[in-house]
Amino acid sequence: MTDASELAAFAALLADRTRAAMCLALLDGRAWTAGELAKHAGVARSTATEHLDRLIGGGLLSEARQGRHRYVRLADPGVAGLLEDITARLEPGLPAVRGLRAATADAALRRGRTCYDHLAGRLGVAVTDALTRDGLLDQEGGFAVTGYGVTWLIERLGVEPERLRAGRRPLARACLDWTERRPHLGGVAGARVCETFLGRGWVGRIGSGRAVKVTPSGRVALRELLALTDLD
Amino acid sequence: MTDASELAAFAALLADRTRAAMCLALLDGRAWTAGELAKHAGVARSTATEHLDRLIGGGLLSEARQGRHRYVRLADPGVAGLLEDITARLEPGLPAVRGLRAATADAALRRGRTCYDHLAGRLGVAVTDALTRDGLLDQEGGFAVTGYGVTWLIERLGVEPERLRAGRRPLARACLDWTERRPHLGGVAGARVCETFLGRGWVGRIGSGRAVKVTPSGRVALRELLALTDLD
DNA sequence: GCGACGGTTCGGCACCCACCGAACCATCGC
DNA sequence: GCGATGGTTCGGTGGGTGCCGAACCGTCGC
Structure with a gap:
């Protein structure tokens, strides 16, 4: 059985506007640099560094260092799926409509x-x-x-x-x-x-x-x- | 597209040890009273009231008032499924093993x-x-x-x-x-x-x-x- | 009516954490 | 070597929020 603190710690990764924005951006499947994500989320680079550390440490993201760049992407398709499940819940509209749209699109x-x-x-x-x-x-x-x-x-x-x-x-x-x-x-x-x-x-x-x-x-x-x- | 604040607000519901404990307890499918959940999570009744308000307001839980009792349960099977998806990710063990175990169990x-x-x-x-x-x-x-x-x-x-x-x-x-x-x-x-x-x-x-x-x-x-x- | 009990409201406190800027380090291209 | 650029570290600040206890309200059972 999963322990409550564990679940809370995991959810806390997404429970911040900036980190959520980063994860949503990464849902496009691309690898982004830390700077790009900082600009996208509207925070200082130093702040982005801290958030990325947390997200990577929590297993949501994976990184690849290349020269002076820090490339970051979703850790695996499971993360993408989970994010999509959650956002799907937040979308307005009936599940049936969403399902149909999803199936054709x-x-x-x-x-x-x-x-x-x-x-x-x-x-x-x-x-x-x-x-x-x-x-x-x-x-x-x-x-x-x-x-x-x-x-x-x-x-x-x-x-x-x-x-x-x-x-x-x-x-x-x-x-x-x-x-x-x-x-x-x-x-x-x-x-x-x-x-x-x-x-x-x-x-x-x-x-x-x-x-x-x-x-x-x-x-x-x-x-x-x-x-x-x-x-x- | 889901907005970052929306996702963060949703995740914040689970990003607290006490609320996470409540949701995990409710995963058994039963309706619990506010007092039971307070004791289970180890907080004062007043604190439980606040948490339940947030969880219900956020659509994770639904309530039924009966006399002086406030019965609370997961809002719908979708919530239960989502919680199980998340906890499954936090469990150790390979997905394949988990899948097999899940299928038979x-x-x-x-x-x-x-x-x-x-x-x-x-x-x-x-x-x-x-x-x-x-x-x-x-x-x-x-x-x-x-x-x-x-x-x-x-x-x-x-x-x-x-x-x-x-x-x-x-x-x-x-x-x-x-x-x-x-x-x-x-x-x-x-x-x-x-x-x-x-x-x-x-x-x-x-x-x-x-x-x-x-x-x-x-x-x-x-x-x-x-x-x-x-x-x- | 009464006391017991479940739940809520309200102040107030303490802690956490997201944020920034400045200084610093590493890499790139010249 | 140099400047420019991407990223990190660190101290300090402010706001948010989880917590409690005390007072209060509504319901139950006598």
């Missing part, structure tokens, strides 16, 4: 969606895999765009060169998919790819949410460009 | 178990229904043992009369089953029935937990006594 989201500003879901992973297979992306120990990849982005995809040198943001970043349990391409390159696909009408948004689908013309283009089929 | 618990000190599960509900059908128990507006019921308990079940007048505890109490979604007999009468069944070997405990099963001799006795069949 769910399938679409699993197929393809945007995650922040890049592609995720089966579509995102498929594109990422194709880029890796063709030598445009290297997945050894973190994501990295190859020299050939840069050329490809500029010449084949028509990305303006200066839009690949966008300040401090990493060119490529691995972003974990909770539905696929596999990483997909984020960072500047991910954003440019997503932007291009949307701009050329290869993929289109479904309604106003994050879900996207491949269009008929996109189907042709992606087969030709990346040998991608099976994009149902 | 679950069926047995659903069939029959003790709830505090009386019978619950399908068995508890079946006994309660039989007692009502035979006029020993009245279910109109709360449970009550009839005069005939008292006689029956003493003469047919061999309960010592003074053991039916045990202080302040109600003779009969309705106790809700989360698995059956129906009330079963609690209170002094429920305890005496359970005690007798166990003492005569009509039901026996499975292992060391709460699960119980009807024994072969109990099968014969219960058919004769209450016309109960179908006690698989």
Whole structure:
């Protein structure tokens, strides 16, 4: 049997506006840096450090240090599920309506969606895999765009060169998919790819949410460009 | 999307040792009085009042006033499920082991178990229904043992009369089953029935937990006594 | 009517903890 | 080497909240 103090200690992790905001942000499945979360939650960096320590210590989050960055994400899919269960309870609307909406939206989201500003879901992973297979992306120990990849982005995809040198943001970043349990391409390159696909009408948004689908013309283009089929 | 303050406010309900203890106690499915919960959690009655107000206001608990008593229980099965999800996460042991244990234990618990000190599960509900059908128990507006019921308990079940007048505890109490979604007999009468069944070997405990099963001799006795069949 | 009992209201106290800024450390790019 | 940037440590402050006891109210049983 779980002891009351244990349950209280666990709940206390989420019982703070700032920590709750961090966890909700991380529900998108991405790894955020401490600074990003601090800004998102509207607190000083020092405060964010303390909160992250608590959340990690409590097993809700896991961290990966990279250089001077501290990347943080939800510890495992179980945490994501628990958070979703709780937030589902807080949402207005009848459970039946929510269930229906979830069932239909769910399938679409699993197929393809945007995650922040890049592609995720089966579509995102498929594109990422194709880029890796063709030598445009290297997945050894973190994501990295190859020299050939840069050329490809500029010449084949028509990305303006200066839009690949966008300040401090990493060119490529691995972003974990909770539905696929596999990483997909984020960072500047991910954003440019997503932007291009949307701009050329290869993929289109479904309604106003994050879900996207491949269009008929996109189907042709992606087969030709990346040998991608099976994009149902 | 759920807002961070909302999530934090909800989590704060459980982020207190005393409130957590109350919720865990209520996980047994029974309705407790405010005083019982105060004693259980080890706080003054006044403090318990404040906590119960918050838990009820937050939708975790529901209350029923009866005379000078304030009965409190988990608001709905969804709350029970959520609490179980959270505590499951806090339990040690691999999810797989837990799942296996849960799957086997679950069926047995659903069939029959003790709830505090009386019978619950399908068995508890079946006994309660039989007692009502035979006029020993009245279910109109709360449970009550009839005069005939008292006689029956003493003469047919061999309960010592003074053991039916045990202080302040109600003779009969309705106790809700989360698995059956129906009330079963609690209170002094429920305890005496359970005690007798166990003492005569009509039901026996499975292992060391709460699960119980009807024994072969109990099968014969219960058919004769209450016309109960179908006690698989 | 009375006393006993369960529950509530209200002050007041003490402690916890979220927050910040300043100083500091480590890493990156030059 | 340097400055810029991301992150951490630490002291201090303020507000929130859990707690109690005392007084009070409503119900029960005599």
